[in-house]
Amino acid sequence: MDGRQAGNDSAANEQDTRERLLEAAHRVFLRAGTAKARTQEIANEAGVNKALLHYYFGTKAALADAVFEQQMMRFMPRIFGILGSTSLDISAKVRKIVHEQIDFYRSHPYLLGFVVAELHTEPDRIARLIAPAGTPPVAILSAQLQRAAEAGEIRHVPVEQFVSTLMGAIAFPFLLQPILVNFLSLHGDRFDAFLEERKQWLPDFILGGLRP
Amino acid sequence: MDGRQAGNDSAANEQDTRERLLEAAHRVFLRAGTAKARTQEIANEAGVNKALLHYYFGTKAALADAVFEQQMMRFMPRIFGILGSTSLDISAKVRKIVHEQIDFYRSHPYLLGFVVAELHTEPDRIARLIAPAGTPPVAILSAQLQRAAEAGEIRHVPVEQFVSTLMGAIAFPFLLQPILVNFLSLHGDRFDAFLEERKQWLPDFILGGLRP
DNA sequence: TCCACTGTTAACCATATGGTTAATCCTATT
DNA sequence: AATAGGATTAACCATATGGTTAACAGTGGA
Numbered sequence: 001m002d003g004r005q006a007g008n009d010s011a012a013n014e015q016d017t018r019e020r021l022l023e024a025a026h027r028v029f030l031r032a033g034t035a036k037a038r039t040q041e042i043a044n045e046a047g048v049n050k051a052l053l054h055y056y057f058g059t060k061a062a063l064a065d066a067v068f069e070q071q072m073m074r075f076m077p078r079i080f081g082i083l084g085s086t087s088l089d090i091s092a093k094v095r096k097i098v099h100e101q102i103d104f105y106r107s108h109p110y111l112l113g114f115v116v117a118e119l120h121t122e123p124d125r126i127a128r129l130i131a132p133a134g135t136p137p138v139a140i141l142s143a144q145l146q147r148a149a150e151a152g153e154i155r156h157v158p159v160e161q162f163v164s165t166l167m168g169a170i171a172f173p174f175l176l177q178p179i180l181v182n183f184l185s186l187h188g189d190r191f192d193a194f195l196e197e198r199k200q201w202l203p204d205f206i207l208g209g210l211r212p
Numbered sequence: 213m214d215g216r217q218a219g220n221d222s223a224a225n226e227q228d229t230r231e232r233l234l235e236a237a238h239r240v241f242l243r244a245g246t247a248k249a250r251t252q253e254i255a256n257e258a259g260v261n262k263a264l265l266h267y268y269f270g271t272k273a274a275l276a277d278a279v280f281e282q283q284m285m286r287f288m289p290r291i292f293g294i295l296g297s298t299s300l301d302i303s304a305k306v307r308k309i310v311h312e313q314i315d316f317y318r319s320h321p322y323l324l325g326f327v328v329a330e331l332h333t334e335p336d337r338i339a340r341l342i343a344p345a346g347t348p349p350v351a352i353l354s355a356q357l358q359r360a361a362e363a364g365e366i367r368h369v370p371v372e373q374f375v376s377t378l379m380g381a382i383a384f385p386f387l388l389q390p391i392l393v394n395f396l397s398l399h400g401d402r403f404d405a406f407l408e409e410r411k412q413w414l415p416d417f418i419l420g421g422l423r424p
Numbered sequence: 425t426c427c428a429c430t431g432t433t434a435a436c437c438a439t440a441t442g443g444t445t446a447a448t449c450c451t452a453t454t
Numbered sequence: 455a456a457t458a459g460g461a462t463t464a465a466c467c468a469t470a471t472g473g474t475t476a477a478c479a480g481t482g483g484a
Contacts, residue, residue, distance in 0.1 A: 017431075017432090032333060033245075033247060033329070033332065033333040035245060035247035035248045035333075036247045036333055038470085038471070038472090039471075039472060039473085040470095040471080040472090048432075048433090049432060049433050049434080050433095050472090050473090051432075051433065051434090051473085051474080051475090052431080052432065052433085053472095053473095054472085054473060054474080055431075055432080059472080059473080060471095060472065060473090076391075080395075110332070113328060113329075113331070113332030114332065116325065116328045116329065116332070116387050116388065117245070117325075117328065117329035117332045117333065119325070119387075119388065119389075119390050119391070120245065120322070120325030120326065120328070120329045121244060121245040121247075121248055121329065123390055126390040126391065126394065127390070127394075130391075130394050136395070136397065138395065138396060155420070157417075158409070158413070159396070160392075160396045160398065160406055161406075161409065161410060161413050161414070161417070163396065164381065164384050164385050164392065164396075164410070165381040165384075165414065165417060167384060167388075168380040168381045168382070168383065168384025168385070169376065169377040169380045169381055169384075170380070171380065171384060171387075171388075172376050172377075172379060172380025172381075172383060172384065173376050173380070175328050175331075175383075175387065176327075176328065176331065176379075176383075177331075178331050178335055178338040178339070179288075179331070179338065179342075180372075180376065182338065182339075182342050183292075183348070183350065184350060184371070184372045184375065184376075185348065186372065194372055194373075197370070197373065198373060198376070201370070201373050202373070202377065205369075205373070205377060205421045206421065208367070208420070208421040208422075208423065209417045209418065209420040209421030210420075211420065211423070229461080229462090250440085250441070250442090251441075251442060251443085252440095252441080252442090260462075260463090261462060261463050261464080262442090262443090262463095263443085263444080263445090263462075263463065263464090264461080264462065264463085265442095265443095266442085266443060266444080267461075267462080271442080271443080272441095272442065272443090
């Protein structure tokens with residue numbers, strides 16, 4: 001069950017042990033959730049003794065914090081990077097974020113579920129970690145929407161509503177996948193086809209909703 | 213920490229004990245997730261001995277299954293009831309489902325988070341529970357969209373895409389609330405105002421996206 | 425060569441937790 | 455009143471689990 005072969009003498013040591021632990025934790029936490037995850041399994045997957053986990057990270061909770069933060073930093077900047085860009089117009093932003101995010105979550109299937117699950121069972125953590133963030137990159141998008149509306153290019157749209165709708169439409173299939181698959185009959189590779197179609201359809205639909 | 217006063221002699225017994233346990237489990241599971249939830253806490257909250265939990269439900273997992281299924285049945289039928297209705301046109305369906313669902317999730321804040329978290333950490337359960345469902349209520353909506361498109365009232369839209377977008381836009385704010393609140397500055401009662409605005413804005417936007 | 429210090433491990437510990445058991449209570453039926 | 459059977463409890467149990475400890479290995483510097 002641990003997928004770690006012998007011969008970890010030299011090959012394994014190339015990577016820093018702390019890093020290996022973090023990656024193992026990342027894998028185990030994401031697939032099991034921090035509550036169900038076992039420190040022993042993390043140690044196994046990293047190919048080291050369980051005591052090393054505490055040697056480097058102190059407690060399971062601290063390690064979980066580290067992993068959670070690391071994962072948040074993995075997709076939040078992508079989103080804000082696009083939404084807050086000053087060189088893309090709204091249409092380009094929508095198309096780009098839909099494409100990139102769908103591809104990203106597809107290749108990281110556990111990420112969103114993990115984040116939502118953690119947000120739900122450990123609601124305080126987000127405050128603990130995100131507190132130091134200060135600059136609102138949404139302001140740029142807000143101004144952009146405002147300008148476009150005044151120029152008559154689009155309908156007037158509140159940023160919060162816009163962002164929630166866009167991101168919700170992107171994230172939903174990944175979060176509720178098992179339900180969706182069942183009730184929309186997206187079994188087998190049809191779910192993948194659905195996602196592929198969505199990369200094209202969703203931007204059209206969103207931009208269609210913005211038409212004046 | 214348990215919020216149960218003395219005097220449970222007569223007043224408490226009015227309700228069936230099994231039911232009290234189920235409700236307590238529902239509360240504890242939803243707020244903590246099944247992994248973090250403690251059977252002792254459930255027993256406390258129900259005001260009974262922990263052994264009764266096993267007397268009635270066998271194992272913690274079985275109780276969790278019961279609660280999960282109960283919660284699923286709590287919101288899935290609402291959705292399908294509206295989407296699959298034969299007496300509402302598309303516009304009415306969108307308006308009604310947005311209004312009703314936002315109000316519903318607002319008064320059951322833990323529900324969606326719980327479902328997603330469980331879906332994530334116990335992906336098999338959904339198959340175990342939902343298997344016997346056979347009729348696709350989405351077929352009605354699908355036909356309706358088809359007809360409206362042919363009549364030139366709306367653009368052509370695949371059901372799966374439509375439903376995913378609609379439901380995603382509704383659910384997202386509740387699922388990622390802590391993040392949203394932070395990055396869109398929706399602190400305090402501004403989140404509530406956001407939701408209230410959304411009940412009006414979202415149907416307009418969705419229907420706007422459907423315009424031919 | 426010896427020392428000191430970091431990294432690493434096997435063995436161990438305390439405790440939380442799901443689950444069990446045997447006895448007791450309660451109530452309806454005879 | 456006696457009894458049977460379900461409901462309920464206090465006490466108990468086995469084990470999983472996060473965390474600790476003491477010893478050991480390796481390595482670079484004095």
